[in-house]
Amino acid sequence: MSMERQDLRKAGLKVTLPRLKVLEILEVTEQRHLSAEDVYKALLESGEEIGLATVYRVLTQFEGAGLVSRLSIDGGHAVFELENGEHHDHLLCVSCGEIQEFVDEVIEERQHAIAKEKGFQMTEHSLYIYGICKRCQEERKY
Amino acid sequence: MSMERQDLRKAGLKVTLPRLKVLEILEVTEQRHLSAEDVYKALLESGEEIGLATVYRVLTQFEGAGLVSRLSIDGGHAVFELENGEHHDHLLCVSCGEIQEFVDEVIEERQHAIAKEKGFQMTEHSLYIYGICKRCQEERKY
DNA sequence: GTGTAAATGAGGACAGTTTTCATTTATATT
DNA sequence: AATATAAATGAAAACTGTCCTCATTTACAC
Ligand SMILES: [Mn+2]
Ligand SMILES: [Mn+2]
Ligand SMILES: [Zn+2]
Ligand SMILES: [Zn+2]
Helix, strand or coil: CCCHHHHHHHCCCCHHHHHHHHHHHHHCCCCCCEEHHHHHHHHHHHHCCCCHHHHHHHHHHHHHHHHHHEECCCCCCEEECCCCCCEEEEEEEEECEEEEEEEEHHHHHHHHHHHCCCCCCCEEEEEEEEEECCCHHHCCCC | HHHCHHHHHHHHCCCCHHHHHHHHHHHHHCCCCHHHHHHHHHHHHHHCCCCHHHHHHHHHHHHHEEEEEEEEECCCCEEEEECCCCCCCCEEHHHHCEEEECHHHHHHHHHHHHHHCCEEEEEEEEEEEEEEEEEHHHHHCC
16 A cells, blocks of 8 residues: 555565655655755654664665655765656755755756757756745844 | 965965965866865875875865865865856766866856745855766767 | 575774864064 | 964874675565
8 A cells, every 4th residue: 555665666676664664754754855864863753773874775775766866965965855757956045954946947958058069968967056045034134 | 476475475374385385286287176185196296295184274275265166076075176266167077077167147147046036045056067078978989 | 484685783984074283384573 | 583473284083974894684486
């Protein structure tokens, strides 16, 4: 029944408790973008004794299987999110860490044009816009 | 006379041999984009016994002073380049590591528009296009 | 149920970078 | 030019996020 089992089987991964639980955390946690540490802590809080190394392994396997995607944020740790099939880029609040998503066809297109212009066979790109989110701007007023 | 001394003084940094030498490496090395390790090795090769920690410190200070800028490349180490006053983004060859630069006003503008749309006060952005450079594509044919 | 390949946990390893602290140095002052 | 002092340096240790090793456990095909 629970959809996760199918996801794992389809990905050619054995159905194990750590995998099910990691997947569940990714699904039920309010923030869509979680670091390995975030996932690990959420697991502990929900009473699961799963090692951090396993969390990293599982997330990396999920990435390979196309179940999650990894963002490599500026200098340091990565965050993971459930793959939703639609490419998008990110806006990050440098003050509170909030992450918002966006899609911009103009930018996507220009990137391809630039790669072509330079003779590159483009494989992927990474684009992050940093700034101060609306909420943090308002808080600063006081 | 040597321009570097002025640069350092202007930046409010004492004129020291390590700083002069790091600056010189950045100026004379063929590749414009160098990791701290690259700079360190180049220093050793040119007969300067400067510690890696100092290289990191100096590069970070130069960054703070606006003399160099730092690129945080996907997963791991940073590279540094002399600041030339003109913002640009980068294309990276995933095969040979070559880095090319580009400027695209359309993308720059769209980024601002997106930030505005989401209520963000944009501070900066990071954009990397990954792919296989022309030369690497040709090599693969054989 | 059994066998076997795969997955896990614990802890160590690792890479890139930063910090600590004793020593040296640049520069302002005499 | 000698001196004082704040700043810079080198060496080594610490740190952080992530990955690896290897002994043990588990999933699942038979
Ligand atoms: Mn996202
Ligand atoms: Mn550049
Ligand atoms: Zn915010
Ligand atoms: Zn190449």
